[in-house]
Amino acid sequence: xxxxxxxxxxxxxxxxxxxxxxxxxxxxxxxxxxxxxxxxxxxxxxxxxxxxxxxxxxxxxxxxxxxxxxxxxxxxxxxxxxxxxxxxxxxxxxxxxxxxxxxxxxxxxxxxxxxxxxxxxxxxxxxxxxxxxxxxxxxxxxxxxxxxxxxxxxxxxxxxxxxxxxxxxxxxxxxxxxxxxxxxxxxxxxxxxxxxxxxxxxxxxxxxxxxxxxxxxxxxxxxxxxxxxxxxxxxxxxxxxxxxxxxxxxxxxxx
Amino acid sequence: xxxxxxxxxxxxxxxxxxxxxxxxxxxxxxxxxxxxxxxxxxxxxxxxxxxxxxxxxxxxxxxxxxxxxxxxxxxxxxxxxxxxxxxxxxxxxxxxxxxxxxxxxxxxxxxxxxxxxxxxxxxxxxxxxxxxxxxxxxxxxxxxxxxxxxxxxxxxxxxxxxxxxx
Numbered sequence: 001x002x003x004x005x006x007x008x009x010x011x012x013x014x015x016x017x018x019x020x021x022x023x024x025x026x027x028x029x030x031x032x033x034x035x036x037x038x039x040x041x042x043x044x045x046x047x048x049x050x051x052x053x054x055x056x057x058x059x060x061x062x063x064x065x066x067x068x069x070x071x072x073x074x075x076x077x078x079x080x081x082x083x084x085x086x087x088x089x090x091x092x093x094x095x096x097x098x099x100x101x102x103x104x105x106x107x108x109x110x111x112x113x114x115x116x117x118x119x120x121x122x123x124x125x126x127x128x129x130x131x132x133x134x135x136x137x138x139x140x141x142x143x144x145x146x147x148x149x150x151x152x153x154x155x156x157x158x159x160x161x162x163x164x165x166x167x168x169x170x171x172x173x174x175x176x177x178x179x180x181x182x183x184x185x186x187x188x189x190x191x192x193x194x195x196x197x198x199x200x201x202x203x204x205x206x207x208x209x210x211x212x213x214x215x216x217x218x219x220x221x222x223x224x225x226x227x228x229x230x231x232x233x234x235x236x237x238x239x240x241x242x243x244x245x246x247x248x249x250x251x252x253x254x255x
Numbered sequence: 256x257x258x259x260x261x262x263x264x265x266x267x268x269x270x271x272x273x274x275x276x277x278x279x280x281x282x283x284x285x286x287x288x289x290x291x292x293x294x295x296x297x298x299x300x301x302x303x304x305x306x307x308x309x310x311x312x313x314x315x316x317x318x319x320x321x322x323x324x325x326x327x328x329x330x331x332x333x334x335x336x337x338x339x340x341x342x343x344x345x346x347x348x349x350x351x352x353x354x355x356x357x358x359x360x361x362x363x364x365x366x367x368x369x370x371x372x373x374x375x376x377x378x379x380x381x382x383x384x385x386x387x388x389x390x391x392x393x394x395x396x397x398x399x400x401x402x403x404x405x406x407x408x409x410x411x412x413x414x415x416x417x418x419x420x421x
Contacts, residue, residue, distance in 0.1 A: 082349045083411070089384050113384035128386035132349045133375070134393040135412070140386075219353070219406055233351060234384055248353050248383050248408060 001067070002047060003175050010179035013186045015043035016074065017179075027053040029073035030129050030143035039075055045182065047072040054145065056127055062145045063155065069163070070146040070174055074185070080130075080137045086234030087196045088189065089114055089128055090203045092142050095185035096124045097206055103180055104168045110206040111159075112227075112236050112252050116146075121162035123147050144181075148174050158251065196232075204230060209252060214238075218250030227252070344394050346416040348409045352383030356405045364405075366416075370398045378416055381409060395421045 002022055011017055019041040026032045026048045033039060033046050051071050054062035064071050076088075093114035100108050100118070109117045116124035123146065130140040147153075147163035149171050164172055191199050204210060207230075214227045216238060225240040236247040348354070356364040356379055365377050372378065372392045381388045400417035403409055 085350055085386060085388075086384050089386055126385065130386060130388045131377075131391060132388055133391045135347060135349050137349055137388065235351075248351070249385065 002049070006173065007175035007179050010176055010183075012179070012183045013043070015041075016182040016186045016189075017043065017045040019044040021046045023048050025050040025052060027051065028055050028143075029071060030055065030127060030141045033073045033075050033141045034129050034131060034139060040077065042076060042078040043186075044075040045072055046075075047178070055143075056125055056145075060158075062125060062127075064145055064147070065150045068149040068151075070144070070148055070178055072178070073141045073143045074182075076140040076142070077138060080140055081193075082132075082135070082137050083233075084192055084196060085128075085130070085137065085140070086113075087192045087199055088140070088142075089126070090230075090234050091188040091192050091199050092126050092128070092144065092185065093124070094199065094203050094206070095181055095188050096126070096144065096146065098184045099177060099180040100164065102184075103177060104164060104172065106164070106167050108206065109208050110203060111209065112207060112230065113234070113249070115159065117159075118162055118164075118167045120160075122157070122159040123162050123164060123167070146177070146181075148172060148177060200230065200232070200234070209254065213255040214252050215255045216247060216250040216252050218247055223247070223250075224255060342420045343399065344396060344418045344420050345414040346378060346390060346392060346418060347412050347414050348381050348390070349411070350381055350383055350386075350388055351411050352381040352386075352388070352409060354403045354405065354407055354409045354415065355380040355382065356401070366398050368398050368401060372396060372398060372418065390415070392416075392418060394418060397421075 004020065004022065007017075007020075019039075021039070021044065023046065026046070028051055029046045029048050031053070033044065039046075048071055050066045051062065051064065054064060054071060056062050062071070090113065093110050093116055096116045097108040097110055100106050100116070100123070106118050108123075109120070111117055114126040115122055116126075125145050127143045128140060129143070130137050132138060147161060149165045150163040151165060153161045153163075164177070188199060209227050210229060212227055214225065216223045216225075216236070223238060223240070223245070225238040225245070228237040228239040228244065231237055231246065236250075236252070238245045238247050356366075358365070358380065365379055366372060373395050374391070374393055376392045377389045378392055378398075379390050381390060396418040398416060399419045402414050402416065409415065
């Protein structure tokens with residue numbers, strides 16, 4: 001069981017998680033929060049112990065043991081600036097990294113666009129879904145799957161997985177971690193509005209692939225080049241022999 | 256007149272109307288047909304034959320006394336201007352990313368040309384950095400044109416669909 005009191009006591013936010021929905025099981029926290037229009041409060045957090053259809057990019061599945069991890073989504077529906085949406089995306093992974101560093105002093109790396117790695121293994125994945133009408137983004141949900149206390153992983157993965165328990169060698173408090181994460185995230189959202197460059201820099205400082213030769217699988221194409229930088233919109237700049245290309249999405253790995 | 260000359264001509268007419276007390280002016284000569292009205296902030300449409308692009312010009316709103324002196328009723332003028340305005344509506348991308356017509360590579364497209372859509376119908380997805388943004392129609396109507404190929408890059412504000420308003 002998730003101890004809501006323990007979570008609440010450490011939550012130090014104005015709006016993130018102030019409307020907190022806890023459910024045993026749902027198909028996908030993202031889908032539920034995006035489609036259930038009765039949830040209107042900006043910053044609503046939906047935490048599910050079990051997702052029957054947890055998703056990643058391209059309908060990849062996200063598997064997670066019941067009551068050991070954190071699978072949740074955050075709803076944003078006020079004052080969403082479409083030009084800052086990618087920075088919000090990067091900030092989400094940065095908040096996860098900062099929280100793990102603060103609480104467990106583990107060394108965390110980020111992989112473009114928003115995977116969180118400990119010792120090169122994936123401990124969190126993030127998928128954002130949004131809906132827009134006209135030129136306005138009306139709702140954004142940030143779905144975060146964080147491997148916390150899962151003791152082992154079976155099956156096949158794109159990137160080898162790990163959990164905080166496996167790296168920290170201890171079972172940790174999910175409640176404390178979630179409150180820390182939302183506290184950091186709310187601060188970062190403010191920073192996105194006022195100092196997006198700082199957020200970008202903090203993100204870049206944790207990305208070890210910048211400057212490396214990489215392979216990027218983007219749709220049906222595989223591209224090779226040097227991961228030169230991320231631009232002011234968060235896109236990856238891939239330098240090839242002849243040109244520089246801006247990459248919107250894809251799976252990045254060392255060449 | 257070539258298209259540039261036509262545009263210059265239209266701009267001149269707009270200036271004349273703007274400075275005068277005329278609130279509405281219709282003009283037709285050969286293939287040029289235009290109507291300028293300054294009673295409402297409604298977008299004006301000028302159609303240039305041979306040029307499929309529409310040029311939208313929004314006139315600044317004017318002081319009420321100009322309207323009062325004109326004798327024409329602002330509400331009527333607004334209605335008739337709106338009627339003449341193109342009934343084609345553009346759906347644009349709110350973000351930079353990659354355009355997808357279907358929710359997954361092997362799934363059916365959300366919409367096809369000729370489909371009737373309502374406000375709120377999902378038309379496509381634009382993806383940027385593991386953000387999947389569903390774009391909904393903001394009007395009721397019929398899809399008449401899909402302006403972008405599946406799985407190609409789109410820029411901020413790039414038109415994606417043309418919808419004929421109901």
